[in-house]
Every structure is written in C-alpha cells, then in structure tokens.
Amino acid sequence: MSAAAGTAPGAVKSKRPVTTLGQQKRQESLTAYLFMAPALIVFLIFLIIPIFFAIYVSFTNWNGISPLGQQARGAIGTLVFTNETDEAVTIPAGTVVNSIGSEPLAYVTTEDITLEAGVGNTVQVPAKAADDSLGTESNIRANVVQNVEDPALAEVVSVNNPLPIAGGVNNAYEIVGTENYTRILAEQSLAQRDFFIALKNTVYFVLGVVPTQTILALLLAVIVNQRWLKAKGFFRTAFYFPSITSSVVISVIFMWMFTQEGLVNTLIGALFPNYENVVWLDDPNGVIHNFLGLFGVARDTVGDWASQRVAGITLWDWISGPSVTLLTIMILNTWTTIGTMMVIYLAALQNIPGQVYEAAQIDGASAWQTFRKITVPLLAPTTFFVVTLGLIGTFQVFDQIFVISSGGPAKTTLTVAYMVYENGFRNSDMGLAATTALILFVIIFVFTMIQRIFTRERAIE
Amino acid sequence: MTTMTANEARITSGSQESTARRLGRRVFSTLAIGVLILFALAETMPFVLTIANSFKCLPPTRQEPQSFIPVPPFLVECTNEAGTMRPAADTSTALTFNPALDGYEGIFEFNFGRWFINNIIYALAVTILRLIFDSLAGYALARLKFPGNRVMFFIILGTMMIPAIVLLIPRFIILKEMGLLNSYQGVILSLAADAFGIFLMKQFFESIPYEIEEAAQVDGASRFTMFFRIVLPMATPALTALTIFSFQGTWNNFMDVLIIVNQNPDLYNLPLGMALLQGQFGDTLIWNIYLAGAVITTLPLAIVFFMFQRYFVEGISYSGLKG
Numbered sequence: 106m107s108a109a110a111g112t113a114p115g116a117v118k119s120k121r122p123v124t125t126l127g128q129q130k131r132q133e134s135l136t137a138y139l140f141m142a143p144a145l146i147v148f149l150i151f152l153i154i155p156i157f158f159a160i161y162v163s164f165t166n167w168n169g170i171s172p173l174g175q176q177a178r179g180a181i182g183t184l185v186f187t188n189e190t191d192e193a194v195t196i197p198a199g200t201v202v203n204s205i206g207s208e209p210l211a212y213v214t215t216e217d218i219t220l221e222a223g224v225g226n227t228v229q230v231p232a233k234a235a236d237d238s239l240g241t242e243s244n245i246r247a248n249v250v251q252n253v254e255d256p257a258l259a260e261v262v263s264v265n266n267p268l269p270i271a272g273g274v275n276n277a278y279e280i281v282g283t284e285n286y287t288r289i290l291a292e293q294s295l296a297q298r299d300f301f302i303a304l305k306n307t308v309y310f311v312l313g314v315v316p317t318q319t320i321l322a323l324l325l326a327v328i329v330n331q332r333w334l335k336a337k338g339f340f341r342t343a344f345y346f347p348s349i350t351s352s353v354v355i356s357v358i359f360m361w362m363f364t365q366e367g368l369v370n371t372l373i374g375a376l377f378p379n380y381e382n383v384v385w386l387d388d389p390n391g392v393i394h395n396f397l398g399l400f401g402v403a404r405d406t407v408g409d410w411a412s413q414r415v416a417g418i419t420l421w422d423w424i425s426g427p428s429v430t431l432l433t434i435m436i437l438n439t440w441t442t443i444g445t446m447m448v449i450y451l452a453a454l455q456n457i458p459g460q461v462y463e464a465a466q467i468d469g470a471s472a473w474q475t476f477r478k479i480t481v482p483l484l485a486p487t488t489f490f491v492v493t494l495g496l497i498g499t500f501q502v503f504d505q506i507f508v509i510s511s512g513g514p515a516k517t518t519l520t521v522a523y524m525v526y527e528n529g530f531r532n533s534d535m536g537l538a539a540t541t542a543l544i545l546f547v548i549i550f551v552f553t554m555i556q557r558i559f560t561r562e563r564a565i566e
Numbered sequence: 567m568t569t570m571t572a573n574e575a576r577i578t579s580g581s582q583e584s585t586a587r588r589l590g591r592r593v594f595s596t597l598a599i600g601v602l603i604l605f606a607l608a609e610t611m612p613f614v615l616t617i618a619n620s621f622k623c624l625p626p627t628r629q630e631p632q633s634f635i636p637v638p639p640f641l642v643e644c645t646n647e648a649g650t651m652r653p654a655a656d657t658s659t660a661l662t663f664n665p666a667l668d669g670y671e672g673i674f675e676f677n678f679g680r681w682f683i684n685n686i687i688y689a690l691a692v693t694i695l696r697l698i699f700d701s702l703a704g705y706a707l708a709r710l711k712f713p714g715n716r717v718m719f720f721i722i723l724g725t726m727m728i729p730a731i732v733l734l735i736p737r738f739i740i741l742k743e744m745g746l747l748n749s750y751q752g753v754i755l756s757l758a759a760d761a762f763g764i765f766l767m768k769q770f771f772e773s774i775p776y777e778i779e780e781a782a783q784v785d786g787a788s789r790f791t792m793f794f795r796i797v798l799p800m801a802t803p804a805l806t807a808l809t810i811f812s813f814q815g816t817w818n819n820f821m822d823v824l825i826i827v828n829q830n831p832d833l834y835n836l837p838l839g840m841a842l843l844q845g846q847f848g849d850t851l852i853w854n855i856y857l858a859g860a861v862i863t864t865l866p867l868a869i870v871f872f873m874f875q876r877y878f879v880e881g882i883s884y885s886g887l888k889g
Contacts, residue, residue: 130711133710133711133712133789134710134711134712134713136706136710136789136790137706137710137711137712137715138706138712140702140703140705140706140710140789140793141702141703141706141707141718143698143699143702143703143758143759144699144700144702144703144722144759144764145703145718147699147755147756147758147759148721148722148725148759148761150740150756151733151737151740151755151756152725152728152733153721153725154736154740155733155736155737155739155740156728156732156733156736158736158739158740159732159733159735159736162735162736162739169735169738169739321605324601325601325602325605328598328599328601328602329602331595331598333595334599334602339606340602340606341879342875343606343609343610344605344606344609345878345879346609346610346613346868346871347609347613349814349818349867349868349871349878350818350864350867351817351818351820351836351837351840351863351864351867352818352820352837353818353820353837353838353840353841353863354837354840354860354863354864356841357840357856357857357859357860358612358613358616358857358860359612360851361616361619361627361631361851361853361856361857362612362615362631364628366628366629367628367631368615368631368632371631371632372632440608440609443605443609444609448879471587472590472591472594497729500729501729501730501731503731503821504820504821504837504841507820507824507841508841508844521731522731525731525734525735526734529734529735529738530738530825530828535735535739538734538735539735539736542729542731542732542734542735543732545729545731545732546728546729546732549729550727
C-alpha cells in the first residue's frame with residue numbers, strides 16, 4: 106500500500122514557495138509516518154496482505170502443508186505396495202512410508218486400500234508428502250522407498266517404485282482457477298452439499314437469534330430505564346456479565362446444564378411431570394419438522410415436492426428448521442449477547458431528552474403509543490447498529506460449535522464458519538476453505554446492506 | 567382501552583391520571599418487574615450453579631446439579647475408605663451440598679497452570695503493545711497533517727468490517743511462512759494493534775483542546791516529548807477503556823490461538839486448553855473438574871469487571887452511539 110496515495114489537501118499547499126513552512130510540513134509528515142508505522146506494519150502483515158492471500162489461495166488447491174512458493178517441489182503421487190503374504194492386507198489411510206536415499210522423505214497414504222491375497226500382488230495408493238521436507242523433483246523420482254512405519258504392516262508389504270509423479274511440476278499445489286468456486290456454487294458435489302447444509306444451518310441460526318436478542322434487549326432496556334425501577338445497577342451488571350465471559354467457558358457451562366440428566370431437564374421435569382427428557386446436545390431433528398409432526402405431517406404425507414433436491418438437499422430438509430442441538434446453541438448465543446445489546450439500547454434511551462416524552466404525555470399519548478411512535482423511531486440508528494453487530498456475530502458462529510457439537514449430530518450444527526475450519530485444518534483443503542470464507546464475507550456484506558436499506562426506509566417513514 | 571384514556575387524559579390536562587390509566591400502569595410495572603427478575607435469574611443462576619458444582623464431588627454434579635447451598639462438613643472426602651466414589655446422597659441433598667476441593671485439585675493435574683500463565687502473558691503483552699501502537703496511530707490520525715491521512719483512516723476503519731473467519735487461513739499462512747507458528751510471538755504480534763483501539767484513541771485525542779499542545783509547541787517541545795509528556799497523560803480514560811477491552815478480548819481469544827499454537831499444548835491459553843480438555847477426560851466428562859476450570863478461567867476477568875465496571879459499560883455504549 107502506498108502511503109502517499111491520493112491527493113491530500115496538504116500536498117497542494119506544499120507547492121508554495123515558502124520553504125520554512127514546507128520544511129515544517131515535511132517534518133510533520135515524517136513524524137506522522139513514524140507514529141503510524143508500528144500499527145500500520147501490524148495491519149499490513151496480519152490484516153491487509155492476508156485478505157489478498159485469501160483470494161489467491163481460493164484459486165489454488167493448496168493443502169496447507171507444503172510451503173507456498175515452492176510449486177515445483179513437493180509431491181502428490183502414488184506409492185506401489187506389494188503383498189508379501191497369502192492374505193489380503195489393508196493399508197489404512199495415513200500409513201507413513203519413509204524413503205531411503207539422499208534425503209529422508211516421508212509420505213502418507215491418503216486412502217484406505219486393500220491388497221488382494223497372494224504374494225506379489227500390487228496396488229497403487231495415492232500419497233502425499235508428510236511434512237515440509239519435500240525435496241526436489243529429481244530425488245522424488247529417483248529414490249526407492251522401502252520401509253513402512255507401522256511394524257506390523259511393514260512385515261507384510263513392501264513398497265517399491267516410488268512416487269511416479271504426475272505432471273512433475275506444480276505438485277505441491279496448483280492454480281486451479283475458479284474450480285473451488287464452481288465446486289461450491291455450480292457443481293453437484295459433496296462440497297456443494299456440505300456448503301448448503303452449513304448455509305441453511307447458519308441462516309436458521311441468524312434468523313432465530315438476531316431478532317430474538319434485539320427485541321429482548323430492547324424490552325429489557327426499556328424496563329431498566331423506567332424511572333421507578335430500583336437497583337438498576339444490579340440488573341445492568343447481571344445482564345452484562347455473560348458477555349465478558351469466554352465463549353468457551355459459557356459453552357462448557359451450557360454443555361453441563363443441557364446434559365440429558367442435567368439441570369435444564371431436571372428443572373423442566375419438576376414443572377411438568379410428564380416431560381420426557383430431551384437429548385439437547387445430540388438431537389438432529391429439526392424443530393419445524395417436529396412441530397409439523399404434531400399434526401401428523403411427515404415427509405411421506407406432504408407430496409412429491411418434498412423429495413425434490415435443491416443444491417443437493419431435499420426441499421423437506423430445507424424446511425427442517427434448526428435441529429434441537431442447534432436450537433440449544435441458539436439459546437446459548439442469545440443468552441450471552443442480550444446484555445451487550447441491552448447496555449447499548451440503555452445508553453441510547455438515556456440520550457432521548459425528557460421533553461420529548463413530556464410533550465407526548467401532554468398530547469395524551471398512551472405508553473404504548475409513546476413507545477411505538479417515539480421511542481422506536483428515535484432508536485432506529487441504535488437498532489441498525491445492534492442488528493449489524495448481531496449479524497456479524499451470528500454469521501460467524503464458531504467457538505460454541507467447536508466446543509459443543511463439532512458440527513454434529515448429522516451435520517445439523519455445521520455452520521459456514523466451522524466448515525471453513527474443518528476444510529482448512531482437518532481436511533487439508535485450504536483452497537476450498539478460503540473460498541468458503543470469501544463467500545461468507547460476501548453474504549455478510551449483502552445481508553448488512555439489505556438491513557441498512559430496511560432500517561433507512563423505516564427511518565424515513 | 568388506551569385510546570379512550572388518551573382522550574380523557576387530554577381533558578384532565580395530564581396532571582391528574584385517570585384510574586384506568588393508573589391501574590394499567592400498575593399492571594405494566596408488575597409485569598415488567600416479573601419479566602426483569604425472570605431474565606436476571608436466567609442470566610445469573612448458571613454462574614451461581616457453576617461455582618456451586620465446581621465445589622462438589624463428581625456424583626452430585628450429575629444427580630443433584632441444582633443444589634447450591636454449601637453446608638458443613640466442609641472440605642469432605644469424595645472417596646470412601648474402600649477407595650470408591652461416595653454416592654451423591656452422601657454429600658448432597660436437593661438444595662444443599664458439602665463442599666469438596668476435588669475439582670480444583672483435579673484441574674491442575676492437567677496442564678492448566680501453564681495455560682493460566684500463558685493467558686496472562688498473552689493478555690499483558692497484547693494489551694501493552696496495543697496501548698502504545700494504537701495511541702501513536704490514533705494521535706497521528708487525529709492531530710498530524712500528512713498525505714494519506716484520510717485514506718489510512720478509512721482503510722483501518724474498513725478492516726473492522728472483515729469477518730475474522732476470512733482471516734483464519736491467510737493468517738495461518740503468513741505466520742507459517744514467517745516461522746511464527748507455535749510461538750508466543752505469533753499470537754502476540756498478530757494481535758498487536760487493532761482498528762477499534764485506534765478509532766477509540768483518535769476520537770479521544772480530537773476531543774482534547776488543541777491550545778495545550780500549541781503552548782507546548784511554543785516552548786519548543788518536540789512532537790515525541792509532547793506526546794509522551796503532555797498528551798498521553800491526559801488520555802487516561804481512553805487508555806483505561808482500551809486496556810480493559812484489549813485485556814478482555816485477548817483473555818478470551820479462542821480462534822486465533824487455536825490456529826496459531828495448535829500443535830504445542832505448552833503454548834495453549836485457557837480457552838483453548840478448556841476447549842480441548844474434553845478429549846482428555848475419556849468417556850465421560852468429569853464435571854466438577856471441568857467446572858472448576860471454568861471458574862478459574864473466569865475469575866480474573868470477573869475481578870477486573872467488578873473493579874472497572876463503569877468503563878466496560880461506558881465503552882460499549884460509546885461504541886454503540888457511534889454506530
């Protein structure tokens with residue numbers, strides 16, 4: 106980024122022939138850059154360059170393991186295993202093979218393969234380099250790979266003919282163009298299905314949590330703001346405290362409260378003797394499905410449309426609603442953020458001058474009219490801010506999913522943010538992960554813009 | 567009902583309330599207090615019960631999770647002479663329990679002490695760096711004229727819009743390329759300045775009267791002297807708010823730490839350690855230990871919160887009004 110970009114007003118003035126003033130200005134600019142430098146360097150390295158990096162990686166199939174910038178090196182190829190026994194041998198994915206030669210190179214198989222029974226039978230297994238010590242193209246081809254790390258397996262197989270490398274160059278990663286984007290958006294693929302499952306879950310999460318927390322926060326703020334209320338400070342503290350607590354800690358507490366024999370079920374059971382314990386943390390059933398089920402509506406009875414697939418998911422599954430487990434995490438999220446939102450609303454409420462209400466009272470407006478026609482419109486900018494905060498927070502829900510459910514049961518708590526992590530760091534598919542993250546960025550941006558238009562129109566009305 | 571009373575109120579000129587309205591008001595206030603107390607209970611009871619259960623033996627955390635009144639005998643043994651776990655009924659009833667320290671002893675059998683120290687290191691280092699970097703940058707943006715001033719401000723502001731999840735992968739790459747993965751420096755440097763802090767400091771410096779600096783300038787003080795001797799001491803309220811937000815944010819940081827030090831358990835912070843502790847418990851979670859960990863993780867922040875509550879609340883409302 107060029108610091109002197111653009112024409113700042115100061116630049117025009119410095120053309121004046123007054124040297125002392127010019128010197129002074131140059132001095133000031135220099136000081137300013139010195140002042141800015143530390144923060145700018147941090148921003149540049151950890152925020153701005155990474156954004157462009159994310160875009161670059163989204164056009165590759167980088168695995169996150171081989172070093173970037175070493176495209177010609179590295180290895181993704183095949184190993185040939187030979188059976189030494191009369192029995193069928195399974196070679197599990199993740200079997201490590203050490204090479205012997207000029208450089209130690211380790212390779213890991215990436216698929217489960219079974220070698221047929223019989224001495225001398227061979228099978229080709231796709232493999233990739235295990236660590237950063239990739240070596241050069243030439244020694245990958247030349248060296249004979251011999252020993253398998255698992256001793257039990259090493260006894261029954263031998264590895265010969267190392268890594269016939271496909272393509273030779275660009276094996277660590279390749280520029281794949283828009284492949285990651287089409288995988289998610291256009292093709293019928295596992296990646297697409299997972300993405301839309303995640304998107305569905307995330308949207309249910311957002312649509313459930315954001316309105317609920319906004320309305321509840323406003324309601325509570327209005328109550329706490331009442332003149333006759335005592336112990337305001339206590340209530341403010343009580344509501345705000347959860348939002349300063351670590352999301353991981355809150356997730357642990359909720360996991361404990363929502364276990365099958367736990368606090369929540371005990372409490373509900375005490376109030377309703379007929380209550381059957383809900384398995385909050387492991388129930389993939391959608392709440393809308395459950396609700397429809399009360400009226401005997403099920404997938405088989407609603408007609409053929411339910412089996413139609415859109416983006417790899419049946420229409421019936423699209424309308425599932427959040428699963429019970431996701432609902433639990435939605436409750437957790439609302440519970441945590443309500444306090445922040447309430448404090449923001451409270452500050453805005455206290456900024457509304459008392460005369461406004463007095464005028465309304467003289468005009469004979471009822472409490473509800475005052476709230477509806479005066480308080481809510483005056484709070485519109487605050488509502489915009491609260492909803493934006495809510496959208497950004499809920500669209501990225503990650504910590505709670507990581508701790509509580511890891512995306513399960515049956516992928517019903519898989520969110521887009523969690524999918525980014527899983528693809529990148531569990532499945533070693535950084536390209537797909539970066540693509541997913543960027544698509545999420547665009548979605549959040551669009552949602553924020555839409556709600557901006559909405560709030561602005563409401564304000565104009 | 568409200569429209570009728572509205573007309574009546576206009577006739578009686580607002581000074582005297584009609585009985586209907588007064589009744590309505592009473593119903594409203596009773597309902598309002600009810601709602602408020604219900605929510606306050608829902609927000610506070612989980613913490614109260616977490617503390618209570620962290621001081622229980624294991625069986626009562628499952629069978630009597632709701633009991634919260636500690637009664638003597640204190641500091642009971644959770645195992646009996648035969649070496650087996652005492653049943654829940656031995657140490658708890660529906661409302662009371664005998665406190666034990668098993669949870670707190672248990673949590674330190676993991677790497678918990680190390681994570682606690684790491685958390686302090688991360689939070690302090692990041693906070694100190696942010697105080698310096700953010701206030702320097704905030705001052706330059708607020709007070710100094712230089713080409714690119716506005717552009718830089720908008721770029722910094724713009725980065726606030728970037729979702730953290732988008733940075734997850736590229737940050738990992740950068741740190742990997744720099745050889746900073748699995749190191750203290752990796753965590754600390756990547757969090758060493760933040761847009762919110764710069765914004766906060768800039769707004770504050772703009773509110774300080776310029777005359778004070780002018781006077782110092784006449785005396786021939788350099789910008790640096792002026793900044794450190796005169797301007798910064800005046801910025802104590804903003805610096806306090808920044809300290810609190812940075813400390814809280816870093817203390818609770820989970821995602822960045824997860825990505826950066828994932829491979830070295832000795833560098834975990836408390837949230838990461840707590841999140842991954844599940845896997846170390848075996849088949850079932852040992853709740854008194856886990857909840858003790860939750861209490862210790864929260865305690866330092868809770869102390870800071872109750873000491874500086876005003877700044878927390880002011881800071882959040884401040885950012886809210888700007889939005």
